[in-house]
Amino acid sequence: MSGSAAPPSYSERNPLPELEAHSELPAYTGRSPPTLRRQSSESPKEFTYELTRKSKAWATLTLQADDRLSKTIPTFVEGSNIAGTVKLQLPEDGDAIQTVTVSLRGLIISGANSGEQFTFLDMTSTLWSQAMGNPNDPPSDSTPEKYTKKLYGEFTWPYSIPIPKETTVPAGPRDEMQVFRLPQTFLERHTRASIQYEILLRIGRNKLRTDHKLTATFGYIPMTRPPAPSMLRQLAYQENSLLMGPHIDPDGWHDLPNVKISGKIFNNRSVDVDCTLSLAKPLSYTRGSVIPLVLRLETKDLQALDLLAVPKVIAVRLRRTVKYNVNGERTVDTFGWKDEVEHSQLAVWWPSLEAAEDSSLCTRTVNGELHLKIDMKPTSAMAHFRVEYTLVLFPFDAIAFESADTEPLALQSVEITTAYAPGPRPRTYAPPGYDISPADVPEQHYRPSARFL
Structure with missing residues (x-):
């Protein structure tokens, strides 16, 4: 192809070209908004999810995500950490809690039945368990004594879980273990199968009582x-x-x-x-x-x-x-x-x-x-x-x-x-x-x- 006329730059069609020079990744949505670098210096956007009791929040999960990508749900790019806090506000007579965990999960969903859901990513971070001792005591180098009493009052735990680039799962007719790169979130009206990511707060109790769960979905974009x-x-x-x-x-x-x-x-x-x-x-x-x-x-x-x-x-x-x-x-x-x-x-x-x-x-x-x-x-x-x-x-x-x-x-x-x-x-x-x-x-x-x- 030859000629003398110089073609226009493709990026000139971006209504925000001043941000284009600092980006590595095209925008997540169909608009032409600013794009995202692997590590953003912008102020994060906070998303809050709650469990309520008598119309009052007693368990709160927050996520920090990039404001430029996270329009409706928190959205993260490969190389990011899922970070935020978990806050409990427990009654004065106490609550028999044994564990507080946060899990990062990725699922392929092709139907409502259990056989039509496949978990390809499952990472759990334990924020507190009875084996860690009294949550009101400062951290100690010595082995803590197991805490078996009820928890009461207010507790706040920060968490930060790095999103892995790859995961190993069974695949194929014979379920051989294979390594796959994490796919982008996929959820479309006319396609039965979807790729969904979620963060799960689990408040564990004894075998006679049901655990409390709080689930928040988030978007993920790989860097390819x-x-x-x-x-x-x-x-x-x-x-x-x-x-x-x-x-x-x-x-x-x-x-x-x-x-x-x-x-x-x-x-x-x-x-x-x-x-x-x-x-x-x-x-x-x-x-x-x-x-x-x-x-x-x-x-x-x-x-x-x-x-x-x-x-x-x-x-x-x-x-x-x-x-x-x-x-x-x-x-x-x-x-x-x-x-x-x-x-x-x-x-x-x-x-x-x-x-x-x-x-x-x-x-x-x-x-x-x-x-x-x-x-x-x-x-x-x-x-x-x-x-x-x-x-x-x-x-x-x-x-x-x-x-x-x-x-x-x-x-x-x-x-x-x-x-x-x-x-x-x-x-x-x-x-x-x-x-x-x-x-x-x-x-x-x-x-x-x-x-x-």
């Missing part, structure tokens, strides 16, 4: 980032110049296998067109940025080229597949997956300047990019839960062209991450007026027939 792009692409981003195409920067592009487009034009002449779709390497992209694309068509039928090289007839979208196990037993014979599939809006395309300089009359080249929404769930895998992405090239839908293809022409697995690669940020190169929203997408592309799923 793609490898650095090719040197020529980094240079283009840094100098605000146009990207070099696959012929000039072969290290920067992944060419999908050539596919043959077959069909009829004007309902009377059969044509075959060679098509090659190229994606920017590495095949890992940060949400909120773009996937650069190049499409090359080749045939001796110039009329077919002119019909198919029109940007509006090229249908490339990102397919998201959510996979989860619907059988809680997960045995070898009954291990089964359920897929939830949805597609993004179309990629945008424009004529390549390289094509204008190509001496061959039998080829057409168009440049494109697929804009990734900032609130996309990243690629993830946890036990029997997956979020996967595939770039899909659908059959062309051109006027006067009847395609013989009924299945997608090309598929390529890609990864969606939450943080940017080292080096300069990606930029958008779509000319003004080429932006597209779901409302602009033709119905047959935005809601493909079942044969494309």
Whole structure:
């Protein structure tokens, strides 16, 4: 891709660019708010949860979270600690409490039954137990005497639990122990399975009495980032110049296998067109940025080229597949997956300047990019839960062209991450007026027939 006009920076679309330079992670929500560094210097936002007795709070759990991410629930980034306090206000006649613990839990939930809930993270911090002695006494190096009396009055315990980056759980048909990175919180209306995180305050009592529990949910965002792009692409981003195409920067592009487009034009002449779709390497992209694309068509039928090289007839979208196990037993014979599939809006395309300089009359080249929404769930895998992405090239839908293809022409697995690669940020190169929203997408592309799923 060549030319003299400098493309705009992708970050220029952020209404708060002054905060963009200090961020490592795209925002958690679909808006374009300030983004978050691993360790924030901002004042934390406090969330409070209570157990009440006769309309009066007697057990209070507080969480401290970053205000910029925690709009409705406390939200934490990989590398953070879950921190806060537990406060008890007990009656004067005392309360027979044996333990006070705070637990950090992560769950895959695919139904209401116990077999449809899988705990992949369970970390417990004991704030107090009878074995620790009298909670009113100052800490001592000597072994404390077990405290068996009732507690009364007011007690406050701070807590801080580091969120691990990974966890080891049984997975697969044979429940082999495997290591997984913690996935992002996932809770969507039309998807049965969800990833949920919670902090649980448990006030333990003896076997004859029921423990009191207080549960608060929180959001979690992993820090995943793609490898650095090719040197020529980094240079283009840094100098605000146009990207070099696959012929000039072969290290920067992944060419999908050539596919043959077959069909009829004007309902009377059969044509075959060679098509090659190229994606920017590495095949890992940060949400909120773009996937650069190049499409090359080749045939001796110039009329077919002119019909198919029109940007509006090229249908490339990102397919998201959510996979989860619907059988809680997960045995070898009954291990089964359920897929939830949805597609993004179309990629945008424009004529390549390289094509204008190509001496061959039998080829057409168009440049494109697929804009990734900032609130996309990243690629993830946890036990029997997956979020996967595939770039899909659908059959062309051109006027006067009847395609013989009924299945997608090309598929390529890609990864969606939450943080940017080292080096300069990606930029958008779509000319003004080429932006597209779901409302602009033709119905047959935005809601493909079942044969494309």
